Amino acid sequence: MSAAQTQLAWDTMLDLGGPAGSPLHRRLAGALRAAIETGRLAPGAMLPPTRLLAEELHCSRWAVTEAYEQLTAEGFVEARVGSGTRVRAVPRAATLAEHARDARAAAGIRYDITPGMPDLAAFPARDWMAALRTAITRATAEDLGQPRWGGHQRLRDVLSGYLARVRGAATSAASLRITTGIADGVGLTGAILYRHGFRAVGVEEPCWRRLPRVLAASGLEPVPIDVDADGLDVDALASKQDVRAVLISPCHQYPTGVALSPQRRAALLEWAQRVDGVILEDDYDSEFRYDRPAGGALQAAGPAHVFLYGSLSKTLAPALRLGWLVCPPHWSGEMRGDALAPYTPPTLDQLAFAAMIQSGAYDRHLRRQRVRYRRRRRLLLDLVGTCLPGVRVSGTAAGLHLLLHLPAPVNTAAFTSRARDAGVSVMTLGSLRSVDVACDDALVIGYGNVADADLPGIVRTLADLLQSSV
Numbered sequence: 001m002s003a004a005q006t007q008l009a010w011d012t013m014l015d016l017g018g019p020a021g022s023p024l025h026r027r028l029a030g031a032l033r034a035a036i037e038t039g040r041l042a043p044g045a046m047l048p049p050t051r052l053l054a055e056e057l058h059c060s061r062w063a064v065t066e067a068y069e070q071l072t073a074e075g076f077v078e079a080r081v082g083s084g085t086r087v088r089a090v091p092r093a094a095t096l097a098e099h100a101r102d103a104r105a106a107a108g109i110r111y112d113i114t115p116g117m118p119d120l121a122a123f124p125a126r127d128w129m130a131a132l133r134t135a136i137t138r139a140t141a142e143d144l145g146q147p148r149w150g151g152h153q154r155l156r157d158v159l160s161g162y163l164a165r166v167r168g169a170a171t172s173a174a175s176l177r178i179t180t181g182i183a184d185g186v187g188l189t190g191a192i193l194y195r196h197g198f199r200a201v202g203v204e205e206p207c208w209r210r211l212p213r214v215l216a217a218s219g220l221e222p223v224p225i226d227v228d229a230d231g232l233d234v235d236a237l238a239s240k241q242d243v244r245a246v247l248i249s250p251c252h253q254y255p256t257g258v259a260l261s262p263q264r265r266a267a268l269l270e271w272a273q274r275v276d277g278v279i280l281e282d283d284y285d286s287e288f289r290y291d292r293p294a295g296g297a298l299q300a301a302g303p304a305h306v307f308l309y310g311s312l313s314k315t316l317a318p319a320l321r322l323g324w325l326v327c328p329p330h331w332s333g334e335m336r337g338d339a340l341a342p343y344t345p346p347t348l349d350q351l352a353f354a355a356m357i358q359s360g361a362y363d364r365h366l367r368r369q370r371v372r373y374r375r376r377r378r379l380l381l382d383l384v385g386t387c388l389p390g391v392r393v394s395g396t397a398a399g400l401h402l403l404l405h406l407p408a409p410v411n412t413a414a415f416t417s418r419a420r421d422a423g424v425s426v427m428t429l430g431s432l433r434s435v436d437v438a439c440d441d442a443l444v445i446g447y448g449n450v451a452d453a454d455l456p457g458i459v460r461t462l463a464d465l466l467q468s469s470v
């Protein structure tokens, strides 16, 4: 390649514009970073030797060396003695966050505080890639064949130990099935219950609307049961003669954030025994409790009647589509064969998750995230206390969301559409009910996927809107 051709290539590749007056080594680092982030410089690509690039860009070699060192420190490139500087294959989490920000900006949304998302910028990309590498390295020819229904044996063994240790669950590899998420596991259970004569299922009111829809698609009629400060109203459930199944999120009810009281836990288990019924336990975010150690799963106290569901959607990322269900021994035989085929995630992802648990990287990630979310929740509460007088906060110190109850004359639903116009996407409690109830509405604030630095701007926007609403 001639010098002229090379110069043209790097000149075209690198936009050395940068902020006026900023030193060349910074502009060069910025241009290389942008080329890597946008994929114009692919993982594994070699950067030119410093002397060559300096010549081509008519700058000092020192400026190029400084730029390379900066990018090495940031993890974009790696320098090996004797073999030059190469673009690293590690996707930066910040890039994921930036993509999300761009998508929101395109929709006119500056801040998205709708609940449900974990901190995607904190996705442990390096740990996941290391785990995938381990999985691929150890994979046998059989592992690369058709996935086994119900999940790979290694993940079932490892996850079973994890759930017993962390959630107190009564489980074994035999009772554990790997699914593509909680919603899919609940759908599968709904179909099996229907085959066994169940026709109705109690669901919390309010709740995550997707799950009643999934159960309805299996043929079961969702029957709303109220939730109060102690969780699901078990007496109301027991009064429904035809209902022998109930779906519940006992550790951190979604969306009210209450925990099922010990008395109600006991009453619910007693009900299940009495009616020979089943409890579908949605254990969606129980890894995150901030004021005390997380309470154990309800399943631990009644494994004969409780199906327990979990997934990676809150701990790592919903995109992985990896979850599990623990079924009562009596139902275990139903969860097999063709029925499970659509519910099985890719084997290599299953093996990567097993490797991540075994190496301790999953526990470490959860510990880091607990610290991060606890701090963010505290910051949010402080800002609400200072900037939003008259607003009541509710919800257990757990999970990834809390509730803000606006003062009496304010119409919460109307407030959210004004918030949206102001660039803040937020959800109401009312939208998660099966029927319209004007009273007792609230904002459901998701703080999982929000940058700490954005919280003051978010709360200030809400405070301004509130002031002009009363």
Ligand SMILES: Cc1ncc(COP(=O)(O)O)c(C=O)c1O
Pocket (backbone or CB within 6 Å): 116, 180, 181, 182, 183, 184, 208, 249, 254, 282, 284, 310, 311, 312, 313, 318, 323
């Ligand atoms: C209450 C509740 N349960 C379960 C889930 C997770 O479902 P899945 O594992 O299917 O992604 C969510 C996700 O938003 C949720 O809000």
